[in-house]
Amino acid sequence: MKKNITRLLAWIAIWSAGILLAMPAAGAQKPGGKLNVIFILSDDHRYDFMGFTGKVPGLETPNMDKMAREGAHCPNAFVTTSLCSPSRASILTGLYSHVHKVVDNDAPADSSLIYFPAYLQKGGYQTAFVGKWHMGHGDDEPRPGFDHWVSFKGQGQYYNPTLNVDGKQVVYGDSAYITDVLTRHALDWLQNRKKDKPFFLYLSHKAVHAEFLPSPRHRGRYAGQPINYPPTMYPPETEPFNYKSITAPTPTEQVLAKARRTQYRYESVPNWVKAQRGSWHGVDFMYNGDIAFDDFYRRYLETLLGIDESIGQVLDYLRANDLLKNTVVFYMGDNGFSFGEHGLIDKRHAYEESMKVPLLVYGPGIVRAAPVKELIQNIDIAPTILDMAGVPIPAYLQGRSFFPLLQGKKVDDWRKMIFYEYYWERPFPQTPSMHAVRTDRYKFIRYQGIWDTNEFFDLEADPWEANNLIADPAYQDKIREMNEALFDWLEKTNGLAIPLKPTLYPRPGADWKYGNTY
DSSP: OHHHHHHHHHHHHHHHHHHHHHSOOTTOOOTTSOOEEEEEEESSOOTTOSGGGTSSTTOOOHHHHHHHHHSEEOTTEEOSSSSHHHHHHHHHHOOOHHHHOOOSSSSOOOTTOOOTHHHHHHTTOEEEEEEOOOSSSSOOOOOTTOSEEEEOSTTOOSBSOEEEETTEEEEOOTTOBHHHHHHHHHHHHHHHSOTTSOEEEEEEOOTTOSSOOOOTTTTTTTTTOOOOOOTTSSOTTOOTTTOOOSSSOOOOHHHHHHHHHTTOOGGGSOHHHHHHTTSTTBTTSGGGGTSOHHHHHHHHHHHHHHHHHHHHHHHHHHHHTTOGGGEEEEEEESSOOEESGGGBEESOSOSHHHHBOOEEEEOTTTSOSSOOOSOEEGGGHHHHHHHHHTOOOOTTOSSOOOHHHHTTOOOTTOOSOEEEEEOOBTTBTTSOEEEEEEOSSEEEEEEESSSSOOEEEETTTOTTOOSOOTTOGGGHHHHHHHHHHHHHHHHHTTOSSOOOOOOOOOOOSBSSTTOOBO
8 A cells, every 4th residue: 555655656756857847948838728819910122221231231120030039030931922912811811812702902802701810719818800801802891800900901002091990980180190190000009908807919910012202301311322223124234324214213224234233144044024124013114204213212211111110019018017028029011112123013923923922920938039931922921820729720721830940840741832823914914924833942932824935943042033944954853843833733623723703994094105005
């Protein structure tokens, strides 16, 4: 009997020690627990325009820098479609564009779509949406999945906005600035929420969408800021004294020399890219010639400062209210943006500056302070947040939780390639339908419906995507392999039919400097 009692006490001691060893560190959340989550989304913020990347000397984003330094920076985060509505729909549904069918900024969202915050509600969360919806159609009516709703119609406006607050129209004046107004609504909801329930806040900013309008306090901050023009902004053989442009500055010999050093092979650039230089989304006639490239660039930087301040205010609130120990904050852009690369501005295309986005995740004691270099896409946001909340992840979601990666765990079967799709839009006919496949080193871009060349890049040797290797004999096996992977993905996800919708509206004015109209 005594021997049995001794054995029982020993087992209890071992079992207790195991429990203690398995317990999370102080301030950390148990796996599957009810973490609070804040998801902050900006518009048109490219992946490298943050202070800590060093891309733009003098750009100050201290709060983004803090998230990257003390949390996880995901340098290989991509969207499945680089356009506002399709990307936002993929974030909210965890589905590819050809599956949720919000393929452009006008396509309606089917009423059968389920937005992931609805699953959080069922899991006991209180949820709020604050900001730009712009997905499916242009109205501002509350959408399912959110207990609290603050939004506006379409793209909204930077100054003196009109908001829909839980179904009631609220008009702001006195030069109220949209980024500040939305941040205030977010903080008010955090302050007044039910304190006995976990929460999810989706703070969706209008900024930094064109046309860029900074807060009055930031206006002029970067006037005179030197601009480091990308080496693919101008054809390398361009003669400065022969170059004619309405909106881009005449290239200096130093700028052209940089293109030559980069070995920019302009003869291998698709014709549609060359033609777009003189269009609405090209550096030579951007926005029908309404604004010079340099002014456009500097206003973008100034508008971005308001986003960084918003992040800082949210982090300050969490810190002041002792919420950082069980709250994770995401910051992400809905798509990238070009500033002269390949002679383009805007997004839509499959070049790096368009399809790659900033993604920062901050959660002291929950998220490891280290970069996450795996390939991540916007379809992964929904399953990751559900995973953090301990809510079951629906099997139909096409993304995957990267919460284990954020915790520093190794995931051997993580994806080795990502897929991209964009479908031609009648209002912007300069950019064709396209698909792309990207690995950690190579990218294959396939254009649909035009008589032109496809593209293939070795990103390790050519990060500027200046040397199209589509005809290089050394890469034909790799190109064939990636093309097969593309069509295998499309077939498995029912994406072989291009989604079409009726449109009958021209874009007013001359879209091309040579006088063609649409």
